[in-house]
Amino acid sequence: MNLEDIEKRLTVVEDVEAIKRLKARYCAYCDDSFNVEGIVSLFAPDGIMDGGENGHAQGTENLKALYATAPSMFSFAIHMVLNPMIEVDGDTGSGTWYLLQPCTSPDGQQAMWGSARYDEEYVKLNGEWKFKRVKIHPIFWTPYEQGWAKAPFGGGMSG
Amino acid sequence: MSLEDLERRLKVLEDVEAIKRLKARYCAHCDDGYNPDALGELFVEDAVWDGGDLGRHEGRGAIRTFFSRASKRRPFAIHMVMNPIIEVAGDTAKGIWYLFQPNTLAEGNRAVWGSARYDEEYVRVGGEWKFKNLKVTSFFWTPFDEGWAKTPFM
Numbered sequence: 437m438n439l440e441d442i443e444k445r446l447t448v449v450e451d452v453e454a455i456k457r458l459k460a461r462y463c464a465y466c467d468d469s470f471n472v473e474g475i476v477s478l479f480a481p482d483g484i485m486d487g488g489e490n491g492h493a494q495g496t497e498n499l500k501a502l503y504a505t506a507p508s509m510f511s512f513a514i515h516m517v518l519n520p521m522i523e524v525d526g527d528t529g530s531g532t533w534y535l536l537q538p539c540t541s542p543d544g545q546q547a548m549w550g551s552a553r554y555d556e557e558y559v560k561l562n563g564e565w566k567f568k569r570v571k572i573h574p575i576f577w578t579p580y581e582q583g584w585a586k587a588p589f590g591g592g593m594s595g
Numbered sequence: 596m597s598l599e600d601l602e603r604r605l606k607v608l609e610d611v612e613a614i615k616r617l618k619a620r621y622c623a624h625c626d627d628g629y630n631p632d633a634l635g636e637l638f639v640e641d642a643v644w645d646g647g648d649l650g651r652h653e654g655r656g657a658i659r660t661f662f663s664r665a666s667k668r669r670p671f672a673i674h675m676v677m678n679p680i681i682e683v684a685g686d687t688a689k690g691i692w693y694l695f696q697p698n699t700l701a702e703g704n705r706a707v708w709g710s711a712r713y714d715e716e717y718v719r720v721g722g723e724w725k726f727k728n729l730k731v732t733s734f735f736w737t738p739f740d741e742g743w744a745k746t747p748f749m
Contacts (some may be wrong), residue, residue, distance in 0.1 A: 439596065439598070439601065442601060443596055446601060446604055446605060446608075449608055450604065450607075450608065453608065453611060456679070457680050457681075459677060459678075460678040460680045460691070463678055463693075464678070464680075464691070467734075479614050488683055499700060512691065512743070512744075514710055514734055515678075516693055516695055517677060517680060518677050536695075538708075538735075538743060540711060540744045541744070545746060546743055546744055547742035547743050547745070568638035580743075580744070581742070582741040586714065592670065
């Protein structure tokens with residue numbers, strides 16, 4: 437064991453913590469009425485958002501266009517993320533998260549519970565971690581009054 | 596790179612983990628009937644707890660008094676915290692969290708979903724991290740049978 441080995445291990449732990457902050461900042465920007473500039477600033481220039489049939493975009497301008505449509509899906513959202521599994525290998529990394537998202541339909545009338553898994557890739561550019569790819573797998577998206585047993589996909593996002 | 600550099604970087608990571616434990620302890624004591632003695636220990640003497648409409652309390656004494664009365668109004672609560680953004684600078688730090696809180700109001704025995712954001716400042720005193728400032732910005736406090744679209748705030 438030498439200083440170089442220790443520094444490598446330390447850097448990995450710092451990077452995992454930095455990626456956790458990146459994800460929390462993503463959530464905060466989304467929940468700030470989908471702050472498009474903020475959200476997209478967290479992606480690499482060729483970054484990808486892959487929501488399957490819920491939306492897909494690559495690159496800064498396309499990502500801005502995609503996130504600008506988010507208020508047409510939700511008038512309110514709180515993105516709570518948990519259960520991170522993050523791995524770092526030099527200047528790239530990968531991670532999965534659970535999402536629990538209380539949210540509301542665009543007309544403000546219908547509360548919904550959203551549950552999903554994020555599968556992500558990260559890249560370190562100029563010393564800062566950015567999203568290379570964010571893939572979302574919806575698990576349920578259910579009207580508040582019905583719940584995930586009665587109506588696992590009753591509105592908001594499709595599975 | 597020197598041993599000192601490595602040690603400094605390691606200390607920051609240890610401090611982040613210590614602050615996460617501080618926050619989890621805060622939640623555990625709140626959920627233990629808002630234990631005022633235990634909660635008071637987590638704040639410095641001139642700390643401020645600012646919950647907006649939930650109340651503002653300056654100084655450890657006022658904060659303890661606030662907590663000593665809380666469980667009468669809210670006899671059950673589970674403070675779940677996530678999405679931490681913690682930044683340490685020597686012996687001070689800042690943190691942001693999300694709160695998700697199933698709870699019960701004594702009046703009407705009503706189950707409530709609470710959702711909020713914490714903005715916090717911490718300070719290391721005698722080797723231990725404590726709260727200096729704790730601010731709560733509420734997103735919703737809604738009856739279980741109604742939800743945040745119908746009734747974001749009771």
